Amino acid sequence: MIKKKICLIGAFAAGKTSLVQRHVHSIFSARYYTTVGVRIEKKQLQIDEQDISLILWDLHGEDDFQSVQMSYLKGASGLLFVVDGTRRGTVEIAAKLRDRARSAVGPVPTVIAVNKVDLDRLWEIRARDLDTLAEDDTPLFFTSAKTGESVDPAFRELAKLTLNRP
Amino acid sequence: MTDFASKADPAPPPDNLDQWRQLRSLIVGPEREHIEAVQALLDDPVLHAESISTALPDAITLASERSDRLAEALQPSIDGALRASVRRDPAAIADAIFPALGPGIRKAVTAAITRMVQSLNRVLTEGLSLRSLRWRWQAWISHRPYAEIVLLHHLVYRIEQLLLIHRSSGILLAKAATESTEPRDPDQVAGMLTAIQDFVRDAFGTSEGEVMHAFETDAGQAVWIETGPEATLAAVIRGTPPLHLRAQLQKMLEEIHLLFRRKLDTFDGDPSPFRLVQPKLEEALSFEIRDPAPRSRAPAWIAASAGVLAAVTWISMTIGEHRRWNHFLELVRAEPGIVVLEADKRGATWELTGLRDPISRDPAVLLDRAGIPREAVTATWSTYFAADDDLAARRATARLHPPESVALEVVKGTLMLSGSATHDWIARARRDAGSIVGVDAIDFERLEDTQARALEHVRQSLERSVLYFERARGQPSPGQEDAIDTIETLVREAQQLSRHTGVPLRIVIVGHADPTGARDFNHELSNRRALSVLRLLETRGVDTTSVSVSQAALPASSSPSAATELAALRKVTFSVLLGNQSRS
Numbered sequence: 001m002i003k004k005k006i007c008l009i010g011a012f013a014a015g016k017t018s019l020v021q022r023h024v025h026s027i028f029s030a031r032y033y034t035t036v037g038v039r040i041e042k043k044q045l046q047i048d049e050q051d052i053s054l055i056l057w058d059l060h061g062e063d064d065f066q067s068v069q070m071s072y073l074k075g076a077s078g079l080l081f082v083v084d085g086t087r088r089g090t091v092e093i094a095a096k097l098r099d100r101a102r103s104a105v106g107p108v109p110t111v112i113a114v115n116k117v118d119l120d121r122l123w124e125i126r127a128r129d130l131d132t133l134a135e136d137d138t139p140l141f142f143t144s145a146k147t148g149e150s151v152d153p154a155f156r157e158l159a160k161l162t163l164n165r166p
Numbered sequence: 167m168t169d170f171a172s173k174a175d176p177a178p179p180p181d182n183l184d185q186w187r188q189l190r191s192l193i194v195g196p197e198r199e200h201i202e203a204v205q206a207l208l209d210d211p212v213l214h215a216e217s218i219s220t221a222l223p224d225a226i227t228l229a230s231e232r233s234d235r236l237a238e239a240l241q242p243s244i245d246g247a248l249r250a251s252v253r254r255d256p257a258a259i260a261d262a263i264f265p266a267l268g269p270g271i272r273k274a275v276t277a278a279i280t281r282m283v284q285s286l287n288r289v290l291t292e293g294l295s296l297r298s299l300r301w302r303w304q305a306w307i308s309h310r311p312y313a314e315i316v317l318l319h320h321l322v323y324r325i326e327q328l329l330l331i332h333r334s335s336g337i338l339l340a341k342a343a344t345e346s347t348e349p350r351d352p353d354q355v356a357g358m359l360t361a362i363q364d365f366v367r368d369a370f371g372t373s374e375g376e377v378m379h380a381f382e383t384d385a386g387q388a389v390w391i392e393t394g395p396e397a398t399l400a401a402v403i404r405g406t407p408p409l410h411l412r413a414q415l416q417k418m419l420e421e422i423h424l425l426f427r428r429k430l431d432t433f434d435g436d437p438s439p440f441r442l443v444q445p446k447l448e449e450a451l452s453f454e455i456r457d458p459a460p461r462s463r464a465p466a467w468i469a470a471s472a473g474v475l476a477a478v479t480w481i482s483m484t485i486g487e488h489r490r491w492n493h494f495l496e497l498v499r500a501e502p503g504i505v506v507l508e509a510d511k512r513g514a515t516w517e518l519t520g521l522r523d524p525i526s527r528d529p530a531v532l533l534d535r536a537g538i539p540r541e542a543v544t545a546t547w548s549t550y551f552a553a554d555d556d557l558a559a560r561r562a563t564a565r566l567h568p569p570e571s572v573a574l575e576v577v578k579g580t581l582m583l584s585g586s587a588t589h590d591w592i593a594r595a596r597r598d599a600g601s602i603v604g605v606d607a608i609d610f611e612r613l614e615d616t617q618a619r620a621l622e623h624v625r626q627s628l629e630r631s632v633l634y635f636e637r638a639r640g641q642p643s644p645g646q647e648d649a650i651d652t653i654e655t656l657v658r659e660a661q662q663l664s665r666h667t668g669v670p671l672r673i674v675i676v677g678h679a680d681p682t683g684a685r686d687f688n689h690e691l692s693n694r695r696a697l698s699v700l701r702l703l704e705t706r707g708v709d710t711t712s713v714s715v716s717q718a719a720l721p722a723s724s725s726p727s728a729a730t731e732l733a734a735l736r737k738v739t740f741s742v743l744l745g746n747q748s749r750s
């Protein structure tokens with residue numbers, strides 16, 4: 001069983017916790033989350049016959065009051081950036097966090113989830129809005145924590161990328 | 167004025183110059199070449215270094231043998247170099263000396279602890295002479311060695327879990343846990359411990375090298391954390407661990423670093439190499455210990471000065487107060503789970519310090535009984551877990567919530583349960599009893615599992631049940647509805663009890679036939695009868711995976727029998743196999 005540390009990063013209320021909690025149930029109380037700023041969940045997958053445990057660090061979102069603690073990123077094998085498709089501003093926040101994360105952990109496999117795709121009437125993000133964030137080779141998923149759409153594929157892709165790393 | 171020329175070497179006379187040169191080269195020629203060679207050596211840094219390097223080791227050895235001057239001379243440069251190196255990358259040096267650092271620090275800490283223990287011993291022997299007398303008395307009346315009594319009264323602790331965690335990623339590398347305390351998801355716990363450490367470091371601005379060493383959980387466990395350069399060892403401990411445990415954990419972590427340095431360095435998510443650490447961790451779990459008893463005797467002068475102190479204190483209070491107070495102290499000291507370390511009068515109030523087991527009686531009640539107003543006393547209790555049987559029994563009762571049908575007692579550390587209880591309760595008690603402080607063994611011999619007993623009853627009833635058949639017929643004769651209902655209920659009940667108790671079950675429907683008629687036909691008939699009952703149960707919705715059919719051996723056909731006797735042979739009976747039987 002391979003274990004990989006994965007950090008979920010993004011603006012406050014983008015849906016990080018919802019994406020993680022779709023499949024797993026927390027053994028920790030919400031108190032830790034707000035005080036310590038992170039909660040750890042686990043997700044088990046099988047990639048090409050290889051069992052892999054993603055240890056998911058759900059980092060409390062970036063807003064005016066709470067900034068993401070970069071020390072939580074160390075030792076991460078992959079990053080999942082979460083953007084809220086109904087709030088254009090969250091792309092910029094994610095891009096900023098991406099730059100900070102890079103300087104903290106260097107280049108690690110990255111996947112972007114543009115979340116809340118079920119809310120099409122409130123959708124704000126156009127393709128070119130994502131240019132600042134998504135580089136050519138960064139896989140992009142349009143997810144919904146509510147319906148489950150593309151959630152598993154996003155995690156699987158990230159798991160695959162972490163395994164293929166030399 | 168000074169004449170410079172007069173100080174210079176006399177110049178050779180010009181006409182003799184050649185001769186002079188010749189002469190000089192004759193006399194000092196070889197030396198001169200030599201000097202030039204030496205000069206070249208000194209001028210050329212490479213050659214110079216080379217020649218010194220061959221001589222240097224011997225020179226240093228010689229110099230050190232003769233005096234400390236070389237060391238003294240070198241010290242500032244070495245200090246400077248180390249300081250510069252540490253400033254550039256503190257981690258490199260710290261990591262390099264981590265395995266070596268431990269023993270040195272431990273030595274210093276051990277010395278400090280020894281001193282502390284000695285002074286604590288003094289306090290104990292001074293303050294507890296009464297108690298030790300009581301123990302000697304206990305030892306005498308119970309015919310047990312004094313040491314054993316002291317041990318029984320002593321602190322206990324137990325390491326419930328050990329987690330080895332990769333430091334930077336927080337990924338769990340290896341773990342060990344006592345059976346009853348397996349953490350719900352050790353991977354998540356490991357990550358969270360790491361996050362909390364990071365959090366504390368960030369929140370309180372401590373530097374990279376300083377990390378959190380311990381915290382307590384709501385459940386009254388202590389979590390001790392040892393941090394090395396690449397890995398962290400976390401121990402979940404119940405009870406009151408002695409300080410030397412810290413050193414043991416450190417040592418274990420250092421060994422792990424020595425053995426797994428490369429694996430830790432290059433760790434990329436595959437914890438399998440760390441399987442080898444597992445036995446080491448498991449071994450550590452087993453040191454559940456009673457701390458060694460304080461033995462040292464107070465020196466005479468301390469006893470004497472304690473006597474003087476007592477006299478002074480005694481004079482300064484009224485006789486009645488004194489008596490009430492003494493009475494109270496007697497009560498407290500007789501109370502299991504309370505250890506008084508110091509009792510002093512400060513101004514108008516008494517001050518009491520000691521150890522108290524959370525399960526023990528509230529000392530305030532004893533104050534009431536001794537007639538001392540509660541506000542006249544301030545007490546400071548530190549938590550400890552006493553190993554007294556009485557307290558262990560109380561703790562066990564609080565933990566296990568035994569039903570009224572169960573009698574619980576602890577005798578010399580063995581938890582004895584008798585009476586009867588449900589299977590679930592017994593399973594839970596078996597699981598939880600191990601982590602009760604003061605319980606070293608369990609004895610459930612005299613405890614009956616009510617469901618197992620019920621299953622046995624059902625088995626007997628089912629094995630007494632019979633269904634009868636007409637001649638040559640495969641279906642039960644009519645009018646046996648009630649019997650079939652009962653059988654269905656018994657089968658269902660047996661299955662449910664089997665599921666509940668985990669006792670494997672197999673029910674065999676056995677077909678019988680009378681001896682009249684052809685043997686083969688009877689054989690087949692027996693089988694048909696058993697199968698028809700099986701179908702019957704199936705149509706009633708009974709799960710028949712644990713039910714099978716067979717035929718009884720045919721009775722001998724020799725003696726001609728009465729019709730009623732033959733009718734009694736045309737039947738189906740049941741045989742119920744429990745436990746291992748059910749598999750064969």
Ligand SMILES: Nc1nc2c(ncn2[C@@H]2O[C@H](COP(=O)(O)OP(=O)(O)O)[C@@H](O)[C@H]2O)c(=O)[nH]1
Nearest residue numbers: 012013014015016017018061115116144145146
């Ligand atoms: N409709 C919809 N709502 C979502 C989705 N994901 C999250 N939410 C909602 O968005 C809010 C913030 O989600 P949360 O997971 O707490 O965000 P976090 O701060 O990034 O962890 C919550 O009210 C969620 O119910 C989604 O895919 N669709």
Ligand SMILES: [Mg+2]
Nearest residue numbers: 016017060061
């Ligand atoms: Mg969240």
